[in-house]
Amino acid sequence: MLTDDFDPLQGKMLSILDKDGKVNEALEPRIEDAKLLHAYKTMVLTRIADDKAVRLQRQGRLGAYPPSRGQEASQVGPALALEKGDWLVWAFRELGALLLRGVPLWRLYLYWMGNEEGSVLEGDVSLTPSAVPVGSQLPHAVGISYAMKYRKESNVVLCYFGDGATSEGDFHEGLNFAGTMRTPVIFLCQNNQYAISMPRKLQTAAPTLAQKACAYGFKGIQVDGNDLLALYAATEEAVARARKGEGPTLIESFTYRMGDHTTSDDATKYRLAEETAYWSARDPISRFRVYLERKNLWDEKREKEWSEEAARVVEEEVRKAETHAPPALDDAFAHTFATMPEGLREQLEFMRRDLPAKREG
Ligand SMILES: Cc1ncc(C[n+]2csc(CCOP(=O)(O)OP(=O)(O)O)c2C)c(N)n1
Missing domain, CATH: 1.20.5 (Single alpha-helices involved in coiled-coils or other helix-helix interfaces)
Structure with a gap:
């Protein structure tokens, strides 16, 4: 079991694809080709849609926006392990997870344009609206998972939040209840190493965030957050355990926010260029692309087709959002x-x- 082999208390982090896209075959999860391609195309779409949102904000066509660049695998990988009937509970920086589950992009743009109708989300799983008050979605996620257990359903809740949320009372209350009631919830902490300008090491003295699960009596695992295969494998295992009634898991996705916290921020004020360059070389999309190429699922021609199609979709979704009736x-x-x-x-x-x-x- 991955959570036994990669104990965060022993300083072990799960990684399956290395930074150059080479796979550790002993740990490689079995994922059918269509699913792998769906994940890749969604990561490409996420990056194009995300860059577009930043440009729209600069042009005064969209409000403050939190970029996802660099966190695409961290968002898409876990969501890939969900099935119909499951719930996805999110914060605000999970564009890739939402697109993967079929949420229309124009609705998300509408939300960031300040229209409440952008909170009416439909996808192939059940969804809560965004939760900007940091950590406030954790107790909701646990409540939903407790209802599932109470009704003897076999669904699960995947709850995303950031490293900053681990300092909120809601995090500790949520994990405590989930542990004592053994509810079917997967806590997915996107540790992008900053809560605005606050670095992770000032957030907690613990060496990892994953190890906090131990205090609540359930399993935790730290995963390379730019490695789609590792995120999928860890989440799939956690989902299977939750469906069997074996309770919650905390997954720490160790990633990096390549861009600013939001369009109101300037990360160059608190981060060194060397640090950002180090993480650019660990880009989650290019790493996964090498893996697909080795499986003969990727080539330049297909890349061109997919990115052109994604760019076309993004323009169309912007048009839908901008021509939508303004809010009353x-x-x-x-x-x-x-x-x-x-x-x-x-x-x-x-x-x-x-x-x-x-x-x-
Ligand atoms: C309760 C609360 N306090 C402060 C804020 C202001 N705020 C917005 S995002 C943020 C940092 C969140 O960091 P993290 O949880 O690591 O998520 P990230 O933004 O890095 O994705 C803060 C402090 C807020 N939205 N809610």
Whole structure:
């Protein structure tokens, strides 16, 4: 079992594809070709869609946006292990996972354009809306997984969050309940090594984040987060355990955020160029491409076709988002409470009464 062989307390990290794309055959997971190609094409689409979002923000066509560059394998690999009926609970930097599960890109663009309709997400698994308050999605994920256990369903919840979330109370409360109730949840920590400008080593004195699982009585594993095969293998095993009623797993995906925290950030203020260059040489997409080439699933001609198709899809999805009806003014008040509290209702009335006049004036 991978979680036994790669104990984070012994300082062992699971890696299957090395930085040059060479595979460790003893650990290589069996994944059918169609699934491998779906994963690769989704990573390519994610990068193109992500770069486009940054450019749209620069042009004033989209609000603040958190780039995914460098984290494509960390997002796509775990989501590849889900099946229909499972839940995907996410934070805000999981574009690749959402695209893999069939969420329409234009909806996600709409969300970052500030339209609440961008939170109406449909894919081939069940989805929560984004959770920007750091760590707040963990208790929700555990609650959903407890409901599954209570109903004797065999589905699982995959819950993404960042290294910064491990300092929130919600992280510890979530893991504690999941451990005591042995719920079918996989905690996927995308350790991109920074919470905005806060480096991982100031987040916790523990050598790894994966080892925190030990304190809650379940398995944890640290995985090379730029290695799609390792992420898939670790998640697939965790999913199988959860479906059998053997409880939660914490997976630490050790990756790197290549870009800024969001379009409001400037990472050159707190990171050295040498560090970013080191991680550029470990790009998750080019590493996986070499693996596919060795399996005769990739060549230059196909790459050109796929990236041109992805670029075409991205332009079309931007068009859909930009031609979508703008949100009604009331929308900013509509989706938080089932019954609107008095103070909020007063503000709504104030806005309805005074804003049109102010706009005209
Ligand atoms: C409860 C809370 N505190 C602070 C913030 C401001 N904030 C937004 S993202 C972020 C860092 C999150 O870091 P991490 O969990 O590692 O995820 P990453 O952004 O690196 O993907 C912070 C502090 C917030 N959104 N919510």
